Structures are given as structure tokens and as C-alpha cells.
Amino acid sequence: MTAATNSVVSAIRVLEAVGERQPVGLSELARAVGLPKSTVQRTLLTLAEVGWCRADEAARWRLTYRAFAVGNQARDAGELRGRALPVLHELQLATGETIHLAAPDGPELVLVERLDTAHSLRAFLPLGHRIPLNASATGQAFLAACTDDVVDTYLAGGALPARTAATVTDPDALRGRLAGIRARGWSVNPEGLSDGIAAVGAAILGADGRPAGALSVSGPTVRMTEDVFDDHGRAAADAARRISRELGAPG
Structure with missing residues (x-):
């Protein structure tokens, strides 16, 4: 896989793990997807930028309604x-x-x-x-x-x-x-x-x-x-x- 492909795969894995475990903290997510915490954190911040995830005051992550809207179309x-x-x-x-x-x-x-x-x-x-x-x-x-x-x-x-x-x-x-x-x-x-x-x-x-x-x-x-x-x-x-x-x- 290319670096770009790896990034996409990692983002999808993180997104799915958030959906399965929300609300979920960074450490638990990193263990769930088998990736370094630094990689998962960068991925989460990118997903937050495009509106797919958000963190609450306790730094626990959830999917946003954008994920629901796209999933509902499927x-x-x-x-x-x-x-x-x-x-x-x-x-x-x-x-x-x-x-x-x-x-x-x-x-x-x-x-x-x-x-x-x-x-x-x-x-x-x-x-x-x-x-x-x-x-x-x-x-x-x-x-x-x-x-x-x-x-x-x-x-x-x-x-x-x-x-x-x-x-x-x-x-x-x-x-x-x-x-x-x-x-x-x-x-x-x-x-x-x-x-x-x-x-x-x-x-x-x-x-x-x-x-x-x-x-x-x-x-x-x-x-x-x-x-x-x-x-x-x-x-x-x-x-x-x-x-x-x-x-x-x-x-």
C-alpha cells in the first residue's frame, strides 16, 4: 500500500472504532485499532476538521450527525x-x-x-x-x-x-x-x-x-x-x- 492508502485505511478503522465504542478515549481507541496514540490522535483531529467526529469535555470521542447522514443513505x-x-x-x-x-x-x-x-x-x-x-x-x-x-x-x-x-x-x-x-x-x-x-x-x-x-x-x-x-x-x-x-x- 502507498502512504496515502495507509492513511485512508487508518482513518476508516478509527472511524469505525469510534462508532462501535463511543464515547471513547484516545488510549482505548489506539488499543482497539492497533495503532500508535500519535497516529490515532492525528487521525481524530483530521476527522474532526471535516466534521465526522467530535470530542467532549472529557476528551472522549463520538461520531457526529454527518456520519449518521451518510450512513443513513446506505x-x-x-x-x-x-x-x-x-x-x-x-x-x-x-x-x-x-x-x-x-x-x-x-x-x-x-x-x-x-x-x-x-x-x-x-x-x-x-x-x-x-x-x-x-x-x-x-x-x-x-x-x-x-x-x-x-x-x-x-x-x-x-x-x-x-x-x-x-x-x-x-x-x-x-x-x-x-x-x-x-x-x-x-x-x-x-x-x-x-x-x-x-x-x-x-x-x-x-x-x-x-x-x-x-x-x-x-x-x-x-x-x-x-x-x-x-x-x-x-x-x-x-x-x-x-x-x-x-x-x-x-x-
Whole structure:
């Protein structure tokens, strides 16, 4: 890499680290990105000059709303969110629970939309949250819609992350879970991503027939019980099919 390329890469790494840890101090940032404190400080000052970061009175750094504005434009780069929203609203009204819409980004999904339930006790993930494929209803549904080669590559990537004691981390167990999803048409994930939260999910296909994202119906385990898994799962799968058709998926 050239010096200029290295500077750009460093700036992006610092920017992402601020977003993940904000508010965050210089020393913690330097450890997180593996760069000298002097380099990170120069990068932060440059990002502040162009309006992407700011420091508070305690010298802890945060992203500015400029980062939000640019990131928000990326939420629907592939038209997934815009096509899905009307159907997601119907799904939220039908189930009464929180609806999540996630899109792929490397070996994870990123939450691009959330429709909240009116219940005070509810599932909550912030927009932009990165979701492990093995640990979530959306991720498992997404993987189940992938080819076996894609699943094999994912499982060969190292240890599967555990979010809770109920997260599926054994590759053989995950393959069994994916086979069940393919037969059923939707995923069921009790407390795999967050303690006390259960979810059902379904994959959304794009015009090329490959998964373009996934949606889920999530709620606390006091309401999301085995008695409602099938009803909510069918509703999620039907919503995913409708959105897939909107995206031009074959069949």
C-alpha cells in the first residue's frame, strides 16, 4: 500500500472504532485499532476538521450527525428497506411484536430497520447493529437460503461467536438447524441472540434468487412462546415471500 492508502485505511478503522465504542478515549481507541496514540490522535483531529467526529469535555470521542447522514443513505442502497417497509408494517400489526430487517455485510447481517411494538417489555437492537449469522433468527434464515458452498465457507471461517448460553455454536448443530429451517420455511431462535428474547425469521430473496436479507419477529419469551412460533413463523415467511417478489425474485 502507498502512504496515502495507509492513511485512508487508518482513518476508516478509527472511524469505525469510534462508532462501535463511543464515547471513547484516545488510549482505548489506539488499543482497539492497533495503532500508535500519535497516529490515532492525528487521525481524530483530521476527522474532526471535516466534521465526522467530535470530542467532549472529557476528551472522549463520538461520531457526529454527518456520519449518521451518510450512513443513513446506505440503508437502502439495494432498495431492500424501501420495498420491505409496507409489508413490515403489516407484519408488525399482525403479530404485535418488534420487527427487524437485516441486510448482509460480509459474514454478518446489519440491522437496517426496526419497527417497535407498543409493549413496554420488548426486544431492542439499535440500527446498525451487527448480527452474527449463527446466533440470530435472521442470520439462521439467511444461511438456510444460501447454497451449501456458502454455508461450508461460513463454517470454515473459525469459531462461531456465542452471544448467550443458548447460541448455536457447534457446526453440526447449526447444519441441523438449517435443515429444519429449509423444511419448515422459517427459523426459530429462542434466546440465541439475547437472553429472554425469542424470535422467528425468514430470508428475503433478490432478483438473482440469492438471499438479499432477512426479517424477524422478536419478543420477550413471556410472549414469544412455542404456542405462537408457528403462527408468527408463517406470517414472517409470507412477508418475506411478498418482499422477495417486490425485489424481482424468481418464482
